[in-house]
Amino acid sequence: MNYDIIVIGSGPGGYVAAIRAAQLGFKTAVVERENLGGICLNWGCIPTKALIKSAHVYEEIKHAEEFGLNKTEASFDFSHIVKRSRGVADKMNKGVGFLLKKNKIDVINGNAQVKPGKKIEVTDKDGKKTEYSASHIIIATGARSRVLPNLPQDGKKIIGYREALTLPTMPKSMIVVGSGAIGIEFAYIYATMGTKVTVVEFLPNIVPVEDEEVSKHVEKSIKKHGIDVMVNSSVERVETKGDGVKAFVKTANGEVTLEADIILSAVGITANIENLGLEEVGISTDKGRIIVDSFYKTNIPGYYAIGDVIPGPALAHVASAEGILCVEKIKGMNVEPIDYGNIPGCTYCSPEIASVGMTEKKAKESGYEIKVGKFPFIASGKATANGDTDGFIKVIYDAKYGELLGCHMVGNGVTDMIAEAVAVRRLEATSHEILTTIHPHPTLSESFKGATEAAYGEAIDL
Structure with a gap:
């Protein structure tokens, strides 16, 4: 023993x-x-x-x-x-x-x-x-x-992620409270298969830990999937009488009542x-x-x-x-x-989200003079051949030393690409070394170099 x-x-x-x-x-x-x-x-x-x-x-x-x-x-x-x-x-x-x-x-x-x-x-x-x-x-x-007092999970009408994985039938409508990785992933899953989904987020942007430009893009994309998004909003109380559930949501314009078959609470752990x-x-x-x-x-x-x-x-x-x-x-x-400071984060909705390091806002607040480059997948031959050009890669460099301060990706396949940016930051590689590293073509990964070229005014494909 x-x-x-x-x-x-x-x-x-x-x-x-x-x-x-x-x-x-x-x-x-x-x-x-x-x-x-x-x-x-x-x-x-x-x-x-x-x-x-x-x-x-x-x-x-x-x-x-x-x-x-x-x-x-x-x-x-x-x-x-x-x-x-x-x-x-x-x-x-x-x-x-x-x-x-x-x-x-x-x-x-x-x-x-x-x-x-x-x-x-x-x-x-x-x-x-x-x-x-x-x-x-x-x-x-x-x-x-995490269980909030105003969202007591009963495992049937108000559920957490465990119940969301094993629902016996597809709900016709669902309210997702919280737009972090768990909330957005389940919103995508159920909306894609026909559930009418509404996402309620307390903060001004969905996936709030991400770069603001990424958050805005994802919001626009998931709305195209038919997902309704309510930001600056909070569920104050719920009612579970009858067949479905009612959520009373506080917004900047007053209280709104939402009705659905089920509420998924995704407000953290x-x-x-x-x-x-x-x-x-x-x-x-x-x-x-x-x-x-x-x-x-x-x-x-x-x-x-x-x-x-x-x-x-x-x-x-x-x-x-x-x-x-x-x-x-x-x-x-x-x-x-x-x-x-060098931990990658990934969210597997569609489009996917992957990021590491500082957001543009954080880099500026930290006093860096920065160079920002962005490569949209609509300019990528591989993405075009895949028939999926939604998204972009954004890089943020320290203008003085060429250090990669942050990398933010949105688009299908990006969760398998973020490791390059993590390794670059770990090895303290500079923008010059990225610009002179030959990336394979046609791939989505070459867009990382393309974003770096854009940051330094050397873009070839933009």
Whole structure:
């Protein structure tokens, strides 16, 4: 019952940390109360992308004649779409189980509580309690859908992302509250398959963390998909009497009443830190998150935390990076803290959104003299051949040194391209090096160079 490292939670932070620990020679165990892979693999990143793929294929079939292809009337089986999504999640879940077994990591099923003295107590499904000890305990328990007092989720008429993945039937109408990645992705999925969707956003722009130019473009694009958008608006209260649901929305012009079959609450997440025993051990928290240092140590020696339970971006790839760094530091390796200013973000609606670094507004507020370049996909040969020219790539450079301060992409396929900008920033490459790097043609990726050319007045294809 004694280990070198015990990881509580098997999401993209936890299972990755455990595997890296095993690779480094630590005797390792993972505690999981539900499904291996956590929310990301089972109820988040992966199954939503499966639904998005179905929506995208359906959308392409409807436009097949534009490519010279004959088609019959496009239709779909919603239950089969959901079944495929769950099958994809199940396959990934089994894959994590295989990897843990391959790396000789013990999997302990149950709810864990941390105890003083570098111990944990695990309660299994039958209520049996077992104590384990470890030299190092890593908390990676993730997060869940945030519930607002004025939007109490009942799992039927007012739902979170989990219920949105497994609705038994297609709703005819849906109100999506919140326009971050979760809200916009589900809005796209359901609107594409025929649901009348209205997005309600409290802030002035949808996808508010993005560059303002990107936000405006996405708003225009999703409206073409038939999605209604209400910004500077907030749902004050709801009524669930009768067949559907009513939302009373406060706007700049007064209160508006919206009616729909269902409301999806996508207003953020809440860290899973309750009932973990943090208070008993004395682990410090602030605003619902565990406080850690640059290498994920809590204030109590031997206890660590990574992923959505600590301050910072709640992203799967961030949690994985934190888990690896945490165990490498425990091993005594010469490692550097993560640069949280160089974290890519992706939203998988249509058009897709991908970004890294500063927005144009942030760069100006930070006092930089900047050069901004933009390459629209309508000027791209590959995008034109694909029949999808919606979107652009925008780059922001420091005028003095040529440092890439930020890159913002909108368009289908951009989530697979943003890594180039992340690597450029990581390696501190300059605009000159981008301009002299030969990109393959015809590709969407050459538009990154095209945007850089535009920033320096050297555009060839504009």
